[in-house]
Amino acid sequence: SQQGEEDPQALSIQEGENATMNCSYKTSINNLQWYRQNSGRGLVHLILIRSNEREKHSGRLRVTLDTSKKSSSLLITASRAADTASYFCATAFDFTGNQFYFGTGTSLTVIP
Amino acid sequence: GAVVSQHPSWVICKSGTSVKIECRSLDFQATTMFWYRQFPKQSLMLMATSNEGSKATYEQGVEKDKFLINHASLTLSTLTVTSAHPEDSSFYICSAPHTNTGELFFGEGSRLTVL
Numbered sequence: 589s590q591q592g593e594e595d596p597q598a599l600s601i602q603e604g605e606n607a608t609m610n611c612s613y614k615t616s617i618n619n620l621q622w623y624r625q626n627s628g629r630g631l632v633h634l635i636l637i638r639s640n641e642r643e644k645h646s647g648r649l650r651v652t653l654d655t656s657k658k659s660s661s662l663l664i665t666a667s668r669a670a671d672t673a674s675y676f677c678a679t680a681f682d683f684t685g686n687q688f689y690f691g692t693g694t695s696l697t698v699i700p
Numbered sequence: 701g702a703v704v705s706q707h708p709s710w711v712i713c714k715s716g717t718s719v720k721i722e723c724r725s726l727d728f729q730a731t732t733m734f735w736y737r738q739f740p741k742q743s744l745m746l747m748a749t750s751n752e753g754s755k756a757t758y759e760q761g762v763e764k765d766k767f768l769i770n771h772a773s774l775t776l777s778t779l780t781v782t783s784a785h786p787e788d789s790s791f792y793i794c795s796a797p798h799t800n801t802g803e804l805f806f807g808e809g810s811r812l813t814v815l
Contacts, residue, residue, distance in 0.1 A: 621804070630706070630793055630808040631744075676743060678804075690736075690744045 594677060594691040602699050607664040609694040611677030612657075618680055620653055622662050625674045625693075634662075634675075669700045703727060704796050706807025713784055714815055721779045721810045723750075723794030729774040730796035734804070735767075738791040747792075750777040784814040 594611045601607055611620070619638045623631040637644045637653045637660065644651045650663040664671055677691040703726040713719050723733055731752045736744040748769050749757040756769035766788075768780040777796075781788050793809040 623806075628791070628809070628811070631795075631804075631806040633803050633805070636803060689746070693743045695741070 594675075594694050596694060597692065598695045598697075600697040600699065601667055603667060603669055605667055607667050607671070607696055607698070609662045609675055609677075609696070610659060611661070611691050612659045613677075613679045613689075613691075614658065617655075620651075620660050621678045621680065622649075622651060622660075623676045623678060623690075625676065627673075631676070664696075667696075667698045669698050672696060672698050704794065704805045704807045706794055706810055708810055709808060710811045710813075712813045712815065715785050716783055718780055718782045719784055719812060721781075721792055721794075721812075723777045723779070723796070723807050725775045725796045725805070728796075728798060730777075731774060733771060733777040733794055733796045735769065735777075735779050736793045736795070738793060738809075740791075744793060747779075752777075781812065784812070786814045788812065789814045 599607055617639055619636055621636045622634040624634055625631045635644055635646045635649055635651050637651050639655055642653055648665045653660045660677055674693045674695050676693045679689050705724045705726055707722045711719055733750040735747045737747050738744045746759050747762045747767060750769045750771040752771045752774055758764045766782055768782060771777040789812055791809050791811050793806055795804045795806045797804050
């Protein structure tokens with residue numbers, strides 16, 4: 589299936605440290621997006637990176653994309669307890685939302 | 701920013717009854733909406749694509765007679781879980797894509813518990 593794989597599945601760090609999550613996928617994509625989900629809540633869009641982009645920043649977030657390796661990483665710098673959540677990558681073949689597949693997710697816990 | 705509203709956020713029902721969940725795009729039109737199902741501590745699984753004015757497209761393994769989808773207008777899609785059973789208990793999430801940016805906007809989700 590196209591569903592991406594993320595690692596680690598769970599990550600626990602101290603507040604102030606950086607958190608890195610990785611996502612791998614299987615086929616060619618148009619764009620890759622990262623989402624955050626707090627427990628029992630809906631998803632919040634964090635960042636979108638297109639297939640012709642290699643790196644993108646948004647605040648404390650940094651996303652890289654390596655299409656040759658079919659992988660992406662999400663780096664959260666200077667983590668805060670409020671960053672505790674599950675993080676998912678999602679790959680899309682176009683902008684219509686069709687065939688929009690989610691990775692398995694990384695559960696991040698930031699210890700105050 | 702664009703907002704997608706989902707209702708109800710939590711519903712408990714008896715086995716055998718039907719439950720309707722609504723998904724509304726509040727400040728943009730959505731010809732397409734997506735319905736996902738999420739089990740505890742797992743990722744989202746796409747159930748179906750809801751198309752305004754036409755039949756929904758279901759993913760493999762999803763029973764279309766069990767999960768009825770109606771996209772009646774450009775701002776509303778509904779998912780009806782018919783004759784619900786305890787195994788249908790789950791977290792259901794809808795989303796709508798912003799066709800200009802490619803960003804998907806998600807509802808807050810609906811937690812269904814079937815007794």
